[in-house]
Amino acid sequence: MAIRSVASRKTLAGLKETSSRLFGFRGLQTFTLPDLPYDYGALEPAISGEIMQIHHQKHHQAYITNYNNALEQLDLAVNKGDASTVVKLQSAIKFNGGGHVNHSIFWKNLAPINEGGGEPPKGSLGSAIDTHFGSLEGLVKKMSAEGAAVQGSGWVWLGLDKELNKLVVDTTANQDPLVTKGGSLVPLVGIDVWEHAYYLQYKNVRPEYLKNVWKVINWKYASEVYEKECK
Amino acid sequence: MAASAAVTANYVLKPPPFALDALEPHMSRQTLEFHWGKHHRAYVDNLKKQVLGTELEGKTLDHIIHNTYNNGDLLPAFNNAAQAWNHEFFWESMKPGGGGKPSGELLALLERDFTSYEKFYEEFNAAAATQFGAGWAWLAYANDKLKVVKTPNAVNPLVLGSFPLLTIDVWEHAYYLDFQNRRPDYIKTFMNNLVSWEAVSARLEAAKAASG
Numbered sequence: 001m002a003i004r005s006v007a008s009r010k011t012l013a014g015l016k017e018t019s020s021r022l023f024g025f026r027g028l029q030t031f032t033l034p035d036l037p038y039d040y041g042a043l044e045p046a047i048s049g050e051i052m053q054i055h056h057q058k059h060h061q062a063y064i065t066n067y068n069n070a071l072e073q074l075d076l077a078v079n080k081g082d083a084s085t086v087v088k089l090q091s092a093i094k095f096n097g098g099g100h101v102n103h104s105i106f107w108k109n110l111a112p113i114n115e116g117g118g119e120p121p122k123g124s125l126g127s128a129i130d131t132h133f134g135s136l137e138g139l140v141k142k143m144s145a146e147g148a149a150v151q152g153s154g155w156v157w158l159g160l161d162k163e164l165n166k167l168v169v170d171t172t173a174n175q176d177p178l179v180t181k182g183g184s185l186v187p188l189v190g191i192d193v194w195e196h197a198y199y200l201q202y203k204n205v206r207p208e209y210l211k212n213v214w215k216v217i218n219w220k221y222a223s224e225v226y227e228k229e230c231k
Numbered sequence: 232m233a234a235s236a237a238v239t240a241n242y243v244l245k246p247p248p249f250a251l252d253a254l255e256p257h258m259s260r261q262t263l264e265f266h267w268g269k270h271h272r273a274y275v276d277n278l279k280k281q282v283l284g285t286e287l288e289g290k291t292l293d294h295i296i297h298n299t300y301n302n303g304d305l306l307p308a309f310n311n312a313a314q315a316w317n318h319e320f321f322w323e324s325m326k327p328g329g330g331g332k333p334s335g336e337l338l339a340l341l342e343r344d345f346t347s348y349e350k351f352y353e354e355f356n357a358a359a360a361t362q363f364g365a366g367w368a369w370l371a372y373a374n375d376k377l378k379v380v381k382t383p384n385a386v387n388p389l390v391l392g393s394f395p396l397l398t399i400d401v402w403e404h405a406y407y408l409d410f411q412n413r414r415p416d417y418i419k420t421f422m423n424n425l426v427s428w429e430a431v432s433a434r435l436e437a438a439k440a441a442s443g
Contacts, residue, residue, distance in 0.1 A: 058412040095363045151310050152365035152384035174364040195403035196412065204269040
């Protein structure tokens with residue numbers, strides 16, 4: 001908490017990259033919870049501070065803890081040549097590793113309104129959205145509808161298909177990262193539609209959460225990723 | 232007249248067999264107001280709309296569930312039908328002052344098939360805790376044996392050829408208001424304070440009779 005309020009965001013960004021990885025025994029790279037680039041309450045009223053804190057400190061942390069455990073067990077099994085354990089661990093790795101990957105993206109997909117949250121994308125991403133979806137409103141409508149329709153837990157994504165060089169909207173189940181829907185897909189914006197992402201505030205009304213989350217979507221970050229991947 | 236009454240009577244939002252505040256402090260009134268009053272109600276209402284004018288209209292929930300499971304490649308009505316069934320079954324799996332250890336034949340069978348009630352408790356807890364994402368954990372009966380099963384999203388043991396005897400809903404909406412992320416605490420509370428072993432025993436008797 002203290003670090004976040006004293007350090008500038010640039011310094012924090014540098015710290016974040018290295019602190020999110022710890023080198024353990026025998027060079028096995030494990031992970032730690034990345035800091036949020038904003039306070040828990042900074043996304044209100046779109047997303048409550050209570051949700052942000054539990055989502056970050058409990059849910060994301062649990063994925064990281066379980067992912068690290070699975071990686072350690074995997075490391076042992078690989079070194080022992082224990083093929084059946086290696087295979088058995090795949091679902092824990094997918095669930096928890098996916099949870100870590102997805103949430104790390106999600107925190108960057110969000111920004112307080114006074115730091116650009118909700119500001120429409122300009123530049124090449126803005127044009128690409130207009131080309132592929134008619135308008136930003138068209139994209140928002142489609143993503144919100146698909147997000148609302150996810151049965152159970154999952155994510156709705158705006159992605160770039162690098163191979164076809166086009167934007168796509170897709171959903172994934174549970175903590176499956178977008179790449180599981182296509183090897184050439186790069187996530188630009190992901191919206192968590194697991195109930196834990198909105199329940200304390202919006203209860204069963206997922207569409208209301210989806211209506212409001214756009215007010216804090218960080219299009220600057222999505223544009224940066226898009227421009228980098230388009231080179 | 233009787234025929235159309237039967238059509239709509241199949242998809243009724245039955246109230247739980249207890250008042251919405253009767254499970255406090257283990258499961259709050261607020262949770263039941265949303266879980267039964269909004270989530271379960273929506274499954275029932277949406278199912279009615281979904282089957283209207285289709286060949287599923289007028290069929291029982293059981294029929295719809297079996298005919299839309301499609302070996303896991305779910306047809307559209309499965310989700311609403313199965314969730315309507317699952318939630319009614321869930322309310323009836325609980326009672327005020329419930330929980331603890333069962334007795335009589337049910338206990339004997341649990342001890343036979345799990346070696347002890349404690350082992351069953353552990354296994355049921357583990358299944359409920361490790362069902363990733365949304366889903367359910369069950370005690371089920373098949374081939375004269377009791378077993379613990381976990382299922383994703385709306386799936387239930389009916390489609391896997393077993394008789395469900397007990398269930399716990401582990402969709403986040405089932406516990407988030409009361410326990411937030413602490414699913415293990417919710418499961419323990421359910422086992423220690425809410426399970427209606429009478430309901431489970433009655434279902435076991437029905438299952439045995441139905442298996443011949």
